[in-house]
Amino acid sequence: MAMPGLVLAARVDTGDTAWMLAATALVLMMTPALGLFYAGLVRSRNTLNTFMMCAAALAVATVCWALIGYSIAFGESNGIVGGFDHVFLRDVTFEPREGTTIPQLLFMAFQGTFCIVTVALVSGAVVERMRFGAFLVFAALWSVCVYAVLAHWAFGGGWLQEQGTLDFAGGVPVEMGSGFSALAAAIVVGARKDYGRQALLPHNSIYVLLGAGLLWFGWFGFNGGSGFSAGNSGVLAFTNTLLTPACTLLVWFVLDLLRGGKVTAIGAATAIIVGCVGITPAAGFISPMAAMLLGAAAAVPSYAVIVWRPRTRLDETLDVLAAHGVAGLTGILFIGFFAQRSWNGVADGLLFGDPGQLVSQAVAVAVTPAYAFVATFVLLRVVALVMPLRATERDEAVGMDVVEHGEEAYASGEGAILVAPEAGVEAEVPVAP
Amino acid sequence: VKLVIGIVRPEKANDVLEALYRAEVRGVSLSRVQGHGGELERVETYRGTTVKMELSEKVRFEIAVSDPFVERTIEALRDGARTGEVGDGKIFVVPLERVVRIRTAETDDRAVTPVGP
DSSP: OOOOOHHOOOOOOOOHHHHHHHHHHHHHHHHHHHHHHHHHOOGGGGGHHHHHHHHHHHHHHHHHHIIHHHHHSSSSBBBBOOTTTTTTGOOOOOBBBBTTTBBBBHHHHHOOOOOOOOHHHHHHTTTOOOOOOHHHHHHHIIIIIIHHHHHHHHHHSOOHTTTTTOSSSSSIIIIHHHHHHHHHHHHHOOOOOTTTTBBOOSSSSHHHHHHHHHHHHHHHHHTTTTTTTSHHHHHHHHHHHHHHHHHHHHHHHHHHHHHSSOOOOOHHHHHHHHHHHHHTTTTTTTHHHHHHHHHHHHHHHHHHHHHHHSSSSOOTTHHIIIIIIIHHHHHHHHHHHHOOHHHHHHHOOOGGTTEEEEHHHHHHHHHHHHHHHHHHHHHHHHHHHHHHHOOOOHHHOOOHIIIIOOTTOOOOOOEEEEEEGGGSSOEEEEOOO | OOOEEEEEEEGGHHHHHHHHHHHTTTOOOEEEEEEEEEEOEEEETTEEEEEEEEEEEEEEEEEEEEEGHHHHHHHHHHHHHOOOSSEEEEEEEOOSOOBBBBTOOOGGGGGSSSSSO
């Protein structure tokens, strides 16, 4: 990796740095936005717990990333994982990160926000029944053993990147990584007790739509920042992040119409996510027109999986596999056809004369899901040896908000008696109804 | 004709509905109510404020049935709602003076579903 001379020659560019500071904040906002999106999709008694899974990611993934994850992902490469040279953020300073014109400290923070949101994404497979404590432990292990490793393969000089896989903003570690891990997590943790027996419906569609809107907004930083500059690749990725989801939305409307005769709101929110995911790996590599085509194409396989999955016994609760795994896979493959050197300055795809690029993309599509699935499966089985992964049936029935957090999302306050702990004995002050 | 009133845990409401369906009892009204029985209070904390929730959410079933259906309605409520812990609820059976089906003006046994055997 080390290129003598380049380190000396590369300088921090304040324009690029300014954009990356903003982009990092945009990506961080995606995690609470995802919390909103997910919280709206669950039943009201699990609203807080579902959001808290995202809060857990903010806490656990950030700490793990700074302590070790960043080094695993972006340390000196042996091909498979990074070394320990950046453990505890050693040598992560104001000096520019190799290959960029921004300080490595900022590069670390930007990449850290990706790790956070990816951990939060996986929770979508297990909400409404996984115990909060078990999720905290799983999140810590997963962020290091799965996310950081996949990020190394795709971004950190690992073998996928070396053999030519193009992944602009995280089709491998973020989207396929979370999607196929979600599949494994749903299998290990098991279905909710009422799954397939009762209708388990979203309790607040406005949260879902608002969350999707905020995610799209944040995604401009996610994709637009993944060129690490305010230059051409950043501008292309930024613009494609506008175009692709719009096309996905439009095609989703049509698919909804064909299937049920009505265009649905939760479908629209889902389509925004699918479009953003689809363009993630390809954002800085394909032309705007190709990006629009990708938006249309990405809708179909994800829609099919979303229709198919609830008919199975697989309670992958919030369809992370369909929205992220499948759409990310579509985007990664799409690069193999539509990458265009005149736009990206890096490589051509099959349609522009280089069939080899498609092979490189296919390798990522074959290996990433397998690693994510197997590693997550093993991790959860290991955690299960130490602590139960899921709540009891009774706790599940009462709702995870009260059981795990001792709060309700929609507390009425009626019948609530104040407890004054400083009185020694519990002094009770009745509250007027 | 009797009115069977069941006050049950909200999380068991679906189980009760299933049990009633299996017992072929049709015609059910339910409403969300708040109540206090002998169950332990739930403690919740919001920032610095700790409260005991004295009232619990319950679901109230109201089912008018002909006399031969009273026992199986009670059984369905009991089987569907029971967890074995304090707070499972109560079942009340009260006589009904008259029942009228609005659509057909049928009264009493013929106005409740199912019609008694």
